[in-house]
Amino acid sequence: MTSTLSVFALGGLYEIGKNMYAIEYEDDIIVIDCGNKFPDESLLGIDLIIPDITYLQENKDRVRAIIVTHGHEDHIGGIPYLLKKINMPVYATRFTLGLIEIKLKEHRILRESELHEIHSDSQLQLGKINVSFFKVNHSIPDCLGIVFDTPEGTVVHTGDFKFDLTPANQEQPEIHKMAQVGNKGVLLLLSESTNAERKGFTPSEQMVGENLENMIMRSRQKVIVSTFASNISRVQQVVEASEKTNRKVVLLGRSMVNVVGVALDRGYLTAPKEMFIEADEIDDYPPEKVTILCTGSQGEPGAALSRLSTGNFRGVDILAGDTVILAAGPIPGNEKNVSVIIDNLYMLGANVIYGSGSSSGMHVSGHGYQEDLKLMLTLMKPKYFIPIHGEYRMLHHHRQLAQSVGVEKENIFILNNGDVVDIEDSIARSTRTIPAGSTYVDGIDVGNMEFVLRDRKQISEDGMLMLILTMSKPDARMLAEPEIISRGFVDKNFSELRKGIIKIIHNTVEELHEENRYSWNTKKKNIKRLVAKYVKDRTRKSPMIIPILIEV
Amino acid sequence: MTSTLSVFALGGLYEIGKNMYAIEYEDDIIVIDCGNKFPDESLLGIDLIIPDITYLQENKDRVRAIIVTHGHEDHIGGIPYLLKKINMPVYATRFTLGLIEIKLKEHRILRESELHEIHSDSQLQLGKINVSFFKVNHSIPDCLGIVFDTPEGTVVHTGDFKFDLTPANQEQPEIHKMAQVGNKGVLLLLSESTNAERKGFTPSEQMVGENLENMIMRSRQKVIVSTFASNISRVQQVVEASEKTNRKVVLLGRSMVNVVGVALDRGYLTAPKEMFIEADEIDDYPPEKVTILCTGSQGEPGAALSRLSTGNFRGVDILAGDTVILAAGPIPGNEKNVSVIIDNLYMLGANVIYGSGSSSGMHVSGHGYQEDLKLMLTLMKPKYFIPIHGEYRMLHHHRQLAQSVGVEKENIFILNNGDVVDIEDSIARSTRTIPAGSTYVDGIDVGNMEFVLRDRKQISEDGMLMLILTMSKPDARMLAEPEIISRGFVDKNFSELRKGIIKIIHNTVEELHEENRYSWNTKKKNIKRLVAKYVKDRTRKSPMIIPILIEV
Known part of the structure; x- marks a missing residue:
């Protein structure tokens, strides 16, 4: 019986941010990076986004370690949240570890975390997978590419990189090592795509x-x-x-x-x-x-x-x-x-x-342009290729670059987070998916916040109107005039609008009572619909309508 | 006694959008353009921003006309709102008028509006001011620069422009006319600054x-x-x-x-x-x-x-x-x-x-680059110069360009909306301001919406908690357990949080009653403060707290 080598992303595909990849062979799962992403304006009030780690939680016992390529937020920002759920050894270089430690200290879990310092000549044996490294240039010190030797073949993950032959820190990229890895044969390459749209070589x-x-x-x-x-x-x-x-x-x-x-x-x-x-x-x-x-x-x-x-x-x-x-x-x-x-x-x-991109001469990108990406592809000569770390258009351009240097089109997989590539007997297929998505961090709450965001969004656009009905418990009789309270909503004829709304409420309650329908749910539904329509017609706005029953 | 020539902007300075300028001499005020601007994400739910026209409303009787340089939204989008407040004649070219008419029709005020078609050879006498025009290139047909001949001297407003010597529509810029105006002598030039940061000439x-x-x-x-x-x-x-x-x-x-x-x-x-x-x-x-x-x-x-x-x-x-x-x-x-x-x-x-700017070859800007702006300044040879239409950094660069072609530094005025330049006996001073600012359009409401926006913003970030207290009117006794209703707010221990809040409410009411303090306002203030602190401590979030009293 042959075993399957599986590779997938839990974050970082079809997006910039929250990078998290994994490689799985028999009883061993190795995680690569766990980053965060900052929310755009549509995610009202959300502080952070981290990857959904359901799959890893369900397979806790097989997770051997997380290896971190470098210390940017989009590669380490989710680590404290990950370790709180699954305690696993962390492998990273000296500088990267320093930044991770600051985070773990902030989250008060530094002491119980298992941290291992590695360097580009380290060798790790994690279950049946042998792991080695090569230095790459980027815009932060101490960055690694990773080589996974598995019984099924070699998988290379580049991390974030460019080729800077005159780096300011004298840390040359280990091109000879990369060439050696390529010469021995690479089954699958995962390479970053951030600047796949840009022509030429990244400036030094x-x-x-x-x-x-x-x-x-x-x-x-x-x-x-x-x-x-x-x-x-x-x-x-x-x-x-x-x-x-x-x-x-x-x-x-x-x-x-x-x-x-x-x-x-x-x-x-x-x-x-x-x-x-x-x-x-x-x-x-x-x-x-x-x-x-x-x-x-x-x-x-x-x-x-x-x-x-x-x-x-x-x-x-x-x-x-x-x-x-x-x-x-x-x-x-x-x-x-x-x-x-x-x-x-x-x-x-x-x-x-100032200036955009490198036009001011005061900035160069840390991510390789098209020629850098082609050089990596040429050095590694992979049979299979998965462009990672980028929005779809970047993955798309990276695929074209790979084809231009000889990777077969049908051997290139553009994946989304959660799509799995399975390799068995050297044949790769992508036919299944695992759970993947976004986990929102809001204050100290972590979880699915979709309905909360929907409410925030409606209120943020048109405000809200609360309609408070006070009724007697025994006979559902209205005990006082309904209170109308608004927030984030304004109308120059508010007193008139208020009268109209109160009339609608009275009529609705009366009509329902005449039909012997006393349930608050029915009243609520009817009042909500009729008041929303009335307000929309008169003001062109759709505030959230919140009918509230007070029973005395 | 000498009279004063005054020039100011009601919109378009320190911003891109809602352009509106005016020139005033004795009993005549002429308005130039009235645009809108689209809100950024911080203005939750606002549809449009238009200039504040308080000054014109206060001087209604002296407003002679609005002249429109071209048909872009940031120059015509506010016209329907302006005409609803002050009915004045509108002067614009044939194409521009076509676009204005669509707007007036949508606002159902086309019939009562007074529209006049002009072309680049038109001459208008508006009070003591004689108005003539010159053609400029831009990214929409039929654009004008405006020449105001006043008893105090000549004022030129460029409108939006670039110099395209091979325009696609064969409409050459009227450079000879501009040269003539410059030769006769320009007291004050107002010229647009959008691309003052970009080197070279705009491509054709x-x-x-x-x-x-x-x-x-x-x-x-x-x-x-x-x-x-x-x-x-x-x-x-x-x-x-x-x-x-x-x-x-x-x-x-x-x-x-x-x-x-x-x-x-x-x-x-x-x-x-x-x-x-x-x-x-x-x-x-x-x-x-x-x-x-x-x-x-x-x-x-x-x-x-x-x-x-x-x-x-x-x-x-x-x-x-x-x-x-x-x-x-x-x-x-x-x-x-x-x-x-x-x-x-x-x-x-x-x-x-696709591509940014002109990098794809499929787009060129309609706004002149540095060399275009220098050409305009050179043709006009103004004594005084006001860079208009731009964020501060653009106005700043445009000032430097003006100096480089010979305008005296102390004769250049960087103004904000509402700052007035007064010219008397050929001496220009900027010492006073008139009201200017933003008017928000939300649905069909027009006005100052600051407090509404503040509410929307707080709720959109952290949601809200309504605390509903039902009390008996005669003795301020609580008739039921307070209701806690949340929207856009979530907490995994909500039932516990609710208990804590209810306890705070009970304690607060009790304590105040013991001190014989029965006013709802005092209760409200105390409850709000204590609950907000409690919720913040437990969840790190600051939802809006809304205590509501129902008296039965």
Whole structure:
């Protein structure tokens, strides 16, 4: 009897965010990453979205471990929620572990978690699966691609990557190792697709360094650089340019302080301790001797840059002539928030350096463009290919790239979360699915919130009208005039509208009573329908109508 | 005694949208444009935003007319609301008037409106102000710049413009006229700033025509082109390419049918009537003989393209191999909605042509880039300059452009809506403001809705809890257990939470009664505060708390 090798995603397909993949062979399931995703505006009041892990809970006993490719939120943000449900060993590199530990501490489960540090030369035996690694470049230190050797063949997961041959942190991608893996034969490749729509090779991080340095050198006053805290290479380049110009560096924003702290502690950032000063020491130095490194490059309200731009950061002011560099392009969806900040900075008289994508020279993407993706496909020469990590159009373009370098069209699987690829005797098929979807986190509640969101949505658009009927318990007689209470709803002729509604309520109750129908449910249904229609006709609005019975 | 010439905006500054400017001299006020703006997600349920016209209402008797530069929504969308408050003559070109008439008909005020057709050689005498015009290029036909000759000097308003020397509709910009105006001397220029951040000259619409034609020629199946209905030049180019390839053209979407109708009726679009077929005739033709022109290029849910992309347009299917061209770049903020449509189209197997800005070759902007703006400034040689039509960063860059071609820095005014520039004896000052702001349109209600929005926002984020207390009127005794009703709020231990809330209510009422405090207001305030704190502590959420008293 032959066994089946199965591969699937619990998140990360048809979307950007909440990456979570798994590989399964006989009694062993290995999980790769567990990220979160931030909700769009339609998910009113939801804080976070994480993958649905029903399948893993049902197969708890076979889950051997989670291996984490790198420390970005969309790859580690769901780990605390996962570990609370299923305690499993976590394997990650030193820097990635540092970021995971911060999260586990916040959720108060650090002590009971089983964390293992790995590096790119580690070898793991998890059940019947042997696991090894190769270094890749991305926009955060210490990123891995993963090689799974199974009895059925080799599966490679790239993690997030680009090929940067002159990386700012001197960490070259392990191309020779990748070539070796490819030469030995890869049955299945899972490779990330974020930039599959973009032509050419990703520019090198080195370019950003040169531009940052030029700009910091030329500035005669304070320089404020905003970037992702996790982009330690860029932080390093800002630190070095500041060192050359004798500037002290101030870190603003919680995640900047946290992440740079981890990077310094663990040796991923090289900087003399005395270079860093606190925000309240800024005034002790002339403006041309200060660089501020801050969060908020995506325009997040409440983050450091946003507060600086409106003059609401206690003790730190942006003055006319200061230079503000947005060293990170806006992620799609964040353009508007970023624009507001740029406007505010100009109003303060600052010199603002920004631009979409790499057009300002102050940002390059951490995700490989088309030529990077083709290089990975060429190195790995996989028989089967699953493009991962992306919206459908990205997966679609990645499929075309794979075909262009020789992967057979019928051997490429565009999957959705929960679709399973089963490989048996070297033949791959995708015919079954497992549960997969979104789990919403709202406050401290985790779960399915669809009906709550539906209510929030209706009320948020047109408000609501509560109709409170006070009736005597014994004979269902109305004891007082119905109360009409509105929230989020306004009408210039409200008193007239109220009279109309009260009349409808009286008539409905009377008519039903004449027919000997006394149930509150029937009354409620009729009142709701008639009042909704009446309000819609008169105001063109559809507030939520909530009839409430008080029995005395 | 000398008189003052005043200029101000009621909308269009520090924003994109709801353009409305005015010029005032002694007893004459002339309004320029009255647009609308679409709300962002923070304005829950608001349909439209229009300028606050308090100042004009207070000076009704002096308002001579509104002159409209062109027919885009952000320049005409507020006109029906304006005319309902102040009936004034409307001056606009033939095409623009056609679009305004559609709106006035919808609002049922077409008959009582006073509409005057003008063209670029018209001359108007409005009080002491003489008005003349010059043609400009934009992305809609029949656009005007306006020249106001006042006793104090000449004021020029550019309208929206670019310089397209090979426009698709053969309507050249009247550069010689502009040069003449500049030569005679311009006291004050108001020029639009939308693309003041972009380097170079705007590409010509001709480029789009060539690319569209190539793509339509090469396609062996149905071609679907989505663009702004008002971009008649682009519609014309699609029609011509379809004619060359013997394709029939189908118009989908209400505004496409309306606007193309106006353009055909009034001679702005040249096409044989028999070229157009209805949606239900598509199946009578082979797929390579059909072009569909549709709305929805901004990803608007409910518009034609969105419905086509999900297979929800009755009678019209997009099939594998069809070509879909998005001949309009996404306006900032619409990127996400557009992406969803592209994903869906790829899932249907369509070949999708898209790209941001002009990168796909299927779109060019209608707003002049930096070199266009410098050309206008150079032609007009104004003494004073007010950059208009844009967010602050655009106005800021436009100021820098003006300085680069010789306008004195201190003669440039960056204004906000409501700021007034007064010119007396050729000296301009900006020292006073008039009321200006946003008026929200929600359903058929027009007005200030701030408190309603605040309620909607709180409920949309965390839901609400109604606490209904039934008390006897004479002695304020509780007649029943308080009712707790929630909407948009969920908690896994709700029954426990409910018990806690009820206990708080009982305690609060009791304690107040012991102190002989019986007023409902005091009870309400205390209950609200204590329950909110209790719920926040237990759930980390802040639903709106609504205590309601029922007295029997």
